Amino acid sequence: MEKIIRIAVQKSGRLSDDSLSLIKECGIKFYNGTGKLKSTSTNFPIEFLFLRDDDIPGYVADGVADLGIVGENELVEKDKDVQVLKKLGFSKCRLSLAIPKGQNYPGIEYFEGKNIATSYPKILGDYLKSQNINAEIHEISGSVEIAPSIGLAEGICDIVSSGSTLMMNGLKEVEEIFKSEAVLISNQELEDWKKEIVEKLLFRMNAVQKGKSNKYVLLNAPNESIEKIISLIPGMRSPTILPLAQEGWSSVHSVLSEDQFWENIEELRAAGAEGILVIPIEKMVI
Ligand SMILES: Nc1ncnc2c1ncn2[C@@H]1O[C@H](COP(=O)(O)OP(=O)(O)OP(=O)(O)O)[C@@H](O)[C@H]1O
Ligand SMILES: O=P(O)(O)OC[C@H]1O[C@H](OP(=O)(O)OP(=O)(O)O)[C@H](O)[C@@H]1O
Ligand SMILES: [Mg+2]
Known part of the structure; x- marks a missing residue:
């Protein structure tokens, strides 16, 4: 038997688009033609069931599906024994x-x-x-x-x-x-080989989520401000500092959460930062 796991997602409604986008952003390819209720990925060991959201908690609890994406409201209402693996941040x-x-x-x-x-x-x-x-x-x-x-x-x-x-x-x-928000749920008694596939999926989802909440920041600053700026945007390990063609100036590259950026922007400017660029990050693995 081919070793693949099954995930139940809403067929059409308020959860569907974001559920499928998240899966696509994880690099998982599949065919999602209209009216098709089942589909297998071409590059990841996962099969999709497209269902009414009401049925998802029950299918996951019974093991018909190993994973599911559903709103917390529906999950608590249905009162099924499943594990919540991750909050997904959409359908709030x-x-x-x-x-x-x-x-x-x-x-x-x-x-x-x-x-x-x-x-x-x-x-x-x-x-x-x-x-x-x-x-x-x-x-x-x-x-x-x-x-x-x-x-x-x-x-x-x-x-x-x-x-x-x-x-x-x-x-x-x-x-x-x-x-409520959308959550990824799992059956309580997954076999070990299924858990391994779920871990791989979670790793990808975390990378996508981290990427979304963080930004890549580039700015120019006079060399005497660099120390202060590093303390404001310390990045993952430390920022990259590159000399500008103009003497006495550097370019600082760092990563930080969007909230942090808005909190620090005035201080960065006060410290002499200019030409500040904020760029989206697609995936991020720490
Ligand atoms: N207006 C909204 N904004 C954000 N999230 C919502 C909104 N309405 C519903 N949701 C969330 O999305 C889930 C699915 O909503 P939807 O309206 O698509 O459900 P449904 O009509 O029951 O769909 P189904 O046909 O699959 O049973 C809800 O359980 C809730 O968690
Ligand atoms: O506060 P609002 O932004 O207006 O959203 C609330 C509405 O959204 C949902 O219905 P939906 O539009 O998904 O239609 P449905 O009832 O057919 O599921 C929900 O059932 C509410 O009726
Ligand atoms: Mg429903």
Whole structure:
């Protein structure tokens, strides 16, 4: 039998594009024709299953797939026994309670005895319990935001990102109850040879992620400022210093996280840095 692992990814929806881009950025090639539900990579021992996201935690827990990419909201809601290997940083959203815009909201007690529509009965149920609120949970599988306007419920609990769906449906967000992003999950009992392949995949994903959060920085500085500048942008081992054609000046090359760059920019300029270039990094292995 050919030694390949299986990963379940969402067929189409809010997770699909970023899941597939991440896999491509890891140098893994595969054919992803429309309507195809299974595909094998041509250059890495991995097979893809394209599924509804609701089914991914269960398939991974049962071992039908070894790995999966799914939102934390779906994972916690399905309550399956899988291991979270890595947060992936995309499909960030929150689960929130919302009520009609015109209603006064005194606090969570608003929901006592009320009817709440949601696709996340477990997460909502656990939250209400933790708040000692008794409410009726009305489970619906989609278009939850419409429920109050058709008299199905007095409040909703659903995914919010920009908030525009709530606004368009005359609702206001009153409590954030869960924060979510896409995660890579794994079956709990992978055989050793599968673990080895998973490690290789994780190594690549880490390199892609590190590359994304770091930048390559080049700048020019008078030689007397170099020491100060090195202390501001120390890089991986240390910055590269190259002499400029103009006497008394050097070019400094370093790597740093984007956040760090914005924190240090004024100090770099104050130290005499000029001609600062910030360049994206595709992959980074420390
Ligand atoms: N507006 C959003 N912004 C960011 N992330 C989101 C947003 N909506 C959903 N997500 C995240 O993406 C996941 C998939 O959302 P999507 O709307 O594609 O699900 P779905 O309609 O249930 O898809 P499927 O057909 O696969 O069941 C959600 O579980 C959530 O983690
Ligand atoms: O706060 P917002 O930025 O408006 O995003 C929130 C909406 O996004 C998701 O739906 P999606 O658009 O993916 O459609 P779906 O309900 O068909 O999955 C989610 O179910 C919300 O309805
Ligand atoms: Mg779904």
